[in-house]
Amino acid sequence: MRFLMVHRVDETKPDAYDPGPEVYAGVARLTGEMARAGVLLAAEGVLPSSTGAQVKFSGGKRTVIDGPFAEAKEVIGGFALLQVRSREEAIEWAGRFAEVLGDVEVEVRQVAER
Amino acid sequence: MTSPTHRAIEAVWRIESARVVAGLARIVRDVGLAEELAQDALVAALEQWPESGVPRNPGAWLMAIGKRRAIDHLRRNQRFERRLEELGRELEADGAQAQPDVDAALDGEIQDDLLRLVFTACHPVLSTDARVAMTLRVLGGLTTEEIARAFLVPEPTVAQRIVRAKRTLAEARVPFEVPQGAEAAQRLSSVLEVIYLVFNEGYSATAGDDWMRPALCEEALRLGRVLAELMPSAPEVHGLVALMEIQASRSAARTGPAGEPVLLLDQDRSRGDQLLIHRGLAALARAEALGGALGPYALQAAIAACHARARTAEETDWPRIAALYEALAELAPSPVVELNRAVALGMAFGPASGLELVDQLTSEPSLKAYHLLPSVRGDLLARLGRHDEARAEFERAASLTRNARERALLLERAASYRTGR
Numbered sequence: 271m272r273f274l275m276v277h278r279v280d281e282t283k284p285d286a287y288d289p290g291p292e293v294y295a296g297v298a299r300l301t302g303e304m305a306r307a308g309v310l311l312a313a314e315g316v317l318p319s320s321t322g323a324q325v326k327f328s329g330g331k332r333t334v335i336d337g338p339f340a341e342a343k344e345v346i347g348g349f350a351l352l353q354v355r356s357r358e359e360a361i362e363w364a365g366r367f368a369e370v371l372g373d374v375e376v377e378v379r380q381v382a383e384r
Numbered sequence: 385m386t387s388p389t390h391r392a393i394e395a396v397w398r399i400e401s402a403r404v405v406a407g408l409a410r411i412v413r414d415v416g417l418a419e420e421l422a423q424d425a426l427v428a429a430l431e432q433w434p435e436s437g438v439p440r441n442p443g444a445w446l447m448a449i450g451k452r453r454a455i456d457h458l459r460r461n462q463r464f465e466r467r468l469e470e471l472g473r474e475l476e477a478d479g480a481q482a483q484p485d486v487d488a489a490l491d492g493e494i495q496d497d498l499l500r501l502v503f504t505a506c507h508p509v510l511s512t513d514a515r516v517a518m519t520l521r522v523l524g525g526l527t528t529e530e531i532a533r534a535f536l537v538p539e540p541t542v543a544q545r546i547v548r549a550k551r552t553l554a555e556a557r558v559p560f561e562v563p564q565g566a567e568a569a570q571r572l573s574s575v576l577e578v579i580y581l582v583f584n585e586g587y588s589a590t591a592g593d594d595w596m597r598p599a600l601c602e603e604a605l606r607l608g609r610v611l612a613e614l615m616p617s618a619p620e621v622h623g624l625v626a627l628m629e630i631q632a633s634r635s636a637a638r639t640g641p642a643g644e645p646v647l648l649l650d651q652d653r654s655r656g657d658q659l660l661i662h663r664g665l666a667a668l669a670r671a672e673a674l675g676g677a678l679g680p681y682a683l684q685a686a687i688a689a690c691h692a693r694a695r696t697a698e699e700t701d702w703p704r705i706a707a708l709y710e711a712l713a714e715l716a717p718s719p720v721v722e723l724n725r726a727v728a729l730g731m732a733f734g735p736a737s738g739l740e741l742v743d744q745l746t747s748e749p750s751l752k753a754y755h756l757l758p759s760v761r762g763d764l765l766a767r768l769g770r771h772d773e774a775r776a777e778f779e780r781a782a783s784l785t786r787n788a789r790e791r792a793l794l795l796e797r798a799a800s801y802r803t804g805r
Contacts, residue, residue, distance in 0.1 A: 271602075306495065307399060308609035311659060351659075353602060358388075358395035369440075383636075 272311065272353050272381035273360035275367060277374045279347035281338065286347070287318055289372070296370030304352065304363065315348035347374065351381070389434045397426055400443040401525035402610075406497035408450045409560050412457065415504050416550025418450075419522050421457065425449040498523075499614045500560050506575040509556045514549040515578045517542055523610070524603050534596040535585060572615075576624050576681060579607050583628050587635075601632055612667070622671035623682025629664030630688040633657040644789050649697040661692045683712045702732035719748045727760055735767040755784035759794060766801060775801040 279286045304310035316322075319337035326333045339345055350367065354360045357380065364376045401422060409418035425446040439445040505518040520526045520534075528546065532539040563571040586600030608625040615621050637655035640646050668689050671682040678686060687708045694700040709725035722745055730738020742761045751757045762777030778798035782791045 302491075306610065306613045308606035308613070311663070353606065355398055355599070355602070356391070356395055358391045359398055362392065362395045362399060 271355070271357075272351060272383065273357070274379045274381055275350045275352065275360070275364050275376050276379070277347050277349075277367070277371060277376045278344035279374060280344050281319060281342075293371060300366055300370050301350075303366075304350070309352045309354050309359075309363065311351040311353055313348070313350035316346060319345045344375070387434075390430065392438065393426075393429055393433055396438060396442045397429070397446075398525045400446055401426070402498060402501065402523045403443060403494050404446045404450055405522050406501040407447055407494060408454055409501055409504070410497045411451065411454050413560050414554055415501065415518075415522065415558075415560065416554055417457070418454075419550070421450045421453045422446070424453045495614055496562075498610075499562050502575055502611060502614065503562055503571055504553065504558060504560055506571075506578045507553065507556075507558050508571070508574055509552055509558055510549050512578070512581070514545050514552070515574070516581060517545045518549045519578050519607070520582065520603065521546055523607060526603070530596055533594050534600050536594075536597075572618065572620065575611070576620060579604050579611070580624060580628070580681070582607070583631075587631065598635075601628075601635070604628060605632060617674060619671040619674040619676060620679040620681050622667045622674070623679055623685050626664045626667035626671060626685035627681050627688055629660045629667060630685060630692050633660035633664060633692065645787075648691060649700075653695060656692065664692065665689055678711070680712060680716045683708055683715065687712075700731070702728050706732050719745055719751050720754075723751070723754075723757060723760060726764075730760075730764050730767070735764040739764040739768065753784055755781045755790075755794075757781075758784070762797070766797075771801040 281287075301310060301313055304313070319339040319342070322337040322339075324335045324337070324339065326335075350363075352360060352363055354363065357378075360378050360380075364378045368374055368376045404422045404425060405415070405418050408421050409415045412418055412421070428449050429442070429446060433439075501522060502519075505522050506515045510518065516535075517531055520531050521528070526534075528543045529539050532542040535542070562568075582600050583604035586598050586602070586604060589597035589600070605625075605628050608621070608628055612621050612625050633656045634648075634651060636657065637651040637653070638646055638648075646652075664685065668682065668685045671678065671685070687705055690701050690705050690708070706725060706728035709721060709728055713721045713725060722741060726738045726741040726745070728738075729741060739761070742757070742764060745751055745757060746761070748757075758777040759781035762774045762781060765771075765777060766774035775798045778794050778801070782794035782798065785791050785794065
């Protein structure tokens, strides 16, 4: 079974996208551990929402709102896609991920398959 | 055993157990004993963690308990005195670790131990069944019950298999090491064979089977990926991973809405798992980049990749597939590989060239009862307009297959060449 882990960051914090060498090292160590455990399918961090956009289709019309997403309190900071053997295993990896990132929320969602 | 805390502990166990067993096996030089000591550590965790909570570094916690149990065990056996001294020093050193470079060194050491564990669990002194059971047990952290459910055998059978395997390894004094030199290649192929066998067992699961069966595919893929991290410069390991990733990418497409099998060329390619295809192609590229002639797994992966790369069945690069089968037939000669090569030749260069090879196979004793031989021959004959012969071949194929749906399909084809054409 696959799980998506998404973490959110508060962009108003100055270190939202630059958490420092210790966090980077921790993330690298953990993703290495995930790869060695054979569970890591993909993992990426994303750039600030100022480089992104929100695209809507409504009333037959497409609207594109360029970032930053000022009204959102927290925005997506990155994701990982894991293949694990149980929901509990996904939660365990998410806990380790949250620990190295520090002060973030990691959402864990099972991927619909078949 | 099913409270949320217990399930959380089991999840930690699944993640950590192989490394704990591997580390303990280096100390006690006995994989069976190491596995039992690790189980003791799990029992301790199940007793203590519900109260104390899961420790911050659960792997280190389990390892420390396991080491303490190992010391107790070695104390009872005085001939291990020297190991005991070494272990005492090691435990002291563990207390002093914290620096990242020490962590990194430890990681490297654990990886070495894991690789030794892989080769020991798949040692040729064990029967294939025993290798599979040991691998799933010590590297997958699966319970005896889970292995039994996955392989549709009674639990006591698996339990006995594991007990015997442990005893065999101990009695044969199988060293806890990675094979070097002349035996290295053969020992590696034993490991790859076990992983691929687990994968195929899962891949052959059908709708209605216990979910543990298809889960074997994922476990084999995981073991393959673990091995690729342990042996990054072994091309065949990447070849096997590539083969499994690409085959797994077709899981959804290979059965129809009613659970009926869908042949490769009729599969809806939009239902292929793009992530697995991408990973498979990347693993194959890694195998190829390491240089040298491709091994049997990498060749099969390269064939699977030709199918995966083709957006439609018509775009398939059949001349390349025929060439890859030729290379495979040289490495691992088998009538089934030849039959596949005949199909590829027929697609690449016309039915006559395929038929030429198939006709050479009709006298092959091992294919006597193999329904795909008349089925392939019938197809080639039909394409050559030799409908009466084609019909006879499809009828023969139908009489040989044990799959009811396939039989119906073959009889339908036979009937289509009956009269009016």
